[in-house]
Amino acid sequence: MTAAESSAGFVHRPREHPPTSSTTRALRLTSTTAVLQALWHGEPVTGSDLIATTGLTRATVHDVCADLISTGWVEELADQRTHGSYSRGRPARRYGLRAQAGVVVGVEASSEPLPLARRR
Structure with missing residues (x-):
């Protein structure tokens, strides 16, 4: 048996394309x-x-939320204990979008007429 083979007979090969920073950024x-x-x-x-909604891991969700909090898009709200629906165990972190974070504008380019409406 060579160093590249395990006791089970599997051949271990180095990854052909290691993840790049662009792959990490895309993820x-x-x-x-x-x-x-x-x-x-x-x-x-x-x-x-x-x-549950995103299918992401706990670590990824909390890391992404921490990043979004630091950029001002998301805020961590009062936990379930403070909010009143906590019963036992560690209170869950609650997140929400910050209303002051900005405005989202969508643009659709089309040759068809598009009715416009003003939202208040």
Whole structure:
């Protein structure tokens, strides 16, 4: 048996294309987008809700939320104990979009007429 083979007979090969920083950035962008979409409806959600909704790991959800908090897009709200729906165990972290974070504008380019409406 060579050094590249395990006792089970599997051959271990080095990864042909190690992850690059662009791959890492793309994954973080995908994760951030998933969390923002889950928060978009405006209702506060717990970290567990975000994990269930996005399919991301607990560590990824909390890392992305920490990044979004530091950039001012998201705020950590009062926990379930303070909010009143806590019963036992560690109170869940709750997150929500910051209303003061900015404005989102969507633009659709089309040859068809588009009715415009002003939202207040």
